[in-house]
Amino acid sequence: MRKRKQIKKKILKTAIPITSALILLIILFLGYQKITGSSIKEKEFLETIETNTYATIDNYVIYGIHLRLEGKITLENQVENIKLVLSNGKTELEIPWILEQEENTYNFKTSKNNNEGINLEKLPEEDLYLLIKTETKEEEKTTTKYYSVENKSIYKNLEYYTLTKNHKNNKINIEWNTYENCPTLRFKIKETTLPENVYDITIDPGHDVTDPGKTVCFNGSNIIDPDWYGNCEFGSLYKESDMNLYVSQKIKEKLEEAGYKVTMTRNTEQDRVKVYDKMGSATMANDTKSKFSFAIHHNSSGINGGISYLKGLELYVANDINFDLANYFIEEIMASASTVTSSKTQHLSENGIYQRFFTEKEILEDDVQPSNKTTNNIWYYYIREVGGVSTGATNDGRYAPTYPKNEHQKSNNTAEPYLFELGYMDNVSDLNNIINNKENYATGFVRALQKYLEQE
Ligand SMILES: [Zn+2]
Structure with a gap:
């Protein structure tokens, strides 16, 4: 028994230094890997x-x-x-x-x-x-x-x-x-895991409490403008800002159900949204490292008190892109919400897809001179500014503080922006469809994005 114990002791005596040496070697090896940042094979x-x-x-x-x-x-x-x-x-x-x-x-x-x-x-x-x-x-x-x-x-x-x-x-x-x-x-x-302040997708429900966009009075079959106080003689008051918010909330819900981390530029009817600086509608997508940025709007023909003969979906997109995702949005929203693409021909690129560039005249009329805009720049600030260098963002705060500043103007790492005009609020059939089919617009939207991300 004694002898055995001694042998054990002896083994331990030699085993300990060997193990220690091995551990030391492993530590050195791992340390070396850490220093060079690459493995030996690499x-x-x-x-x-x-x-x-x-x-x-x-x-x-x-x-x-x-x-x-x-x-x-x-x-x-x-x-x-x-x-x-x-x-x-x-x-x-x-x-x-x-x-x-x-x-x-x-x-x-x-x-x-x-x-x-x-x-x-x-x-x-x-x-x-x-x-x-x-x-x-x-x-x-x-x-x-x-x-x-x-x-x-x-x-x-x-x-x-x-x-x-x-x-x-x-x-x-x-x-x-x-x-x-x-x-x-x-x-x-x-x-x-995503840091708290990093998101997959940003949604901008267009307009806010101070700027409702288009407002109409509607009773299911007739549309008129609200009175001077913003009240309706008949029917109910519909504000574009609220409609944008409701659809955006539905889209957010469905994207979250699909597993994405989503943020919005505003969450209530009462929120105010700034455009630039930190977390503005033109900067939030990049502040949060989102990959996509979607602005949700509803259209109007711009005729005061008039009824729009135009109806249907318009999707405004950036310069120099392929229309794969845009086409999916058009197809899926049309199918899901039983709507059509707009018959508007101005700025039309392809069925339902629009690119609105600055004209020479608009550049000359730009109130900030010398203007750094060109006819290759997209007119919609939301698309132009979110895309940074890719979309030719222009707002650099030259005449600060009155001139807006986009912190990501020169960024080469930005979200891909899209701006939706889901339907005309001054068209009876569009307005009925928007009110009754919010959920289906959102369903089509999410299906399209999923389809795009699953391709290739
Ligand atoms: Zn709008």
């Missing part, structure tokens, strides 16, 4: 990257759920196969791009439109590097080379939270030069 992969030639990135912008970038690379020799990839040696995703070749120089961009490019919602939870991959075949042998990218844009690192899905989010840190041996652009993707 480091091995990064060592294979070319060190004499880099691509340059001249511009990169997040708009909604997409990152688009453009740049160029000049190679020593012609290559057979050239690709843009996100890779760590283990996982590799090919990024579609538009490539223009001039001899050995390749100019590239990820997309033509602002709401296309790298879909940040679809990236795996890993660390990935943006690289140019070339393949050259020489006598049956294929040589693969990776080239890294150098930041020549005016922007620095970016941070993106993915939309909430099954109560989960990823945080994506898009960071330059995380590896000492060459310039890099790393996408560090990790699961996280």
Whole structure:
């Protein structure tokens, strides 16, 4: 018995230092990983990257759920196969791009439109590097080379939270030069929970207590303007601001049921909403890092006391985008709320989808001179300002404090905005439909967004 105890003691005596040494090694290894920010495998992969030639990135912008970038690379020799990839040696995703070749120089961009490019919602939870991959075949042998990218844009690192899905989010840190041996652009993707002040979606129920928008008196079959005091001789009073709020609340409820974290620029009929500064209707979506921003309005023909012959849905969208999501909104709201697209032709781009740009005359009449607006700028401040650099936001507070300031005017990381005119309040059939079908407008809206996010 005694002898056994002694052996045990002896084993313990040697085992303890060995275990301690091992633990120490593990700590050192983990520490090393932390210092370099990349694992050994990743480091091995990064060592294979070319060190004499880099691509340059001249511009990169997040708009909604997409990152688009453009740049160029000049190679020593012609290559057979050239690709843009996100890779760590283990996982590799090919990024579609538009490539223009001039001899050995390749100019590239990820997309033509602002709401296309790298879909940040679809990236795996890993660390990935943006690289140019070339393949050259020489006598049956294929040589693969990776080239890294150098930041020549005016922007620095970016941070993106993915939309909430099954109560989960990823945080994506898009960071330059995380590896000492060459310039890099790393996408560090990790699961996280949304910070309290970060949201998926912002809704702006148009107008507020001080500005009701269109008001009408309606008894189910006749519409007239309220009297000078804002009262109705017959029927009930309908304010656009309240109608916007009711539909927005329904949309919010349904989006939350679908799992999204949603905020609104106002929550009651009595709220006042400012446009600029912090948490204004033009800034809140970006203050809260929302991916989408939706303004909900109801239309009117602008004829005082008149009845509108126009009716139906109008969706106002930004410049330089594809209409995938816009088309889903039109289709799904029409189907769900039994409405039609508007017959208005002014500013019409496609069935129900409108783009209202500034005219030369409007720019000249701009009360703030010199105006920094162009005919490529969207007239609706809500769309123009929310989109930052993508939509050519203009309000920079030059004549502060009277001139409004958009803190996100030059931002390359913004929400994608849409402005809805759900129907005409001075059209009897539209107004009846809006009053009786609020829920269905919201249902169509949410279906459209779900459909868009599930595509690709
Ligand atoms: Zn309105």
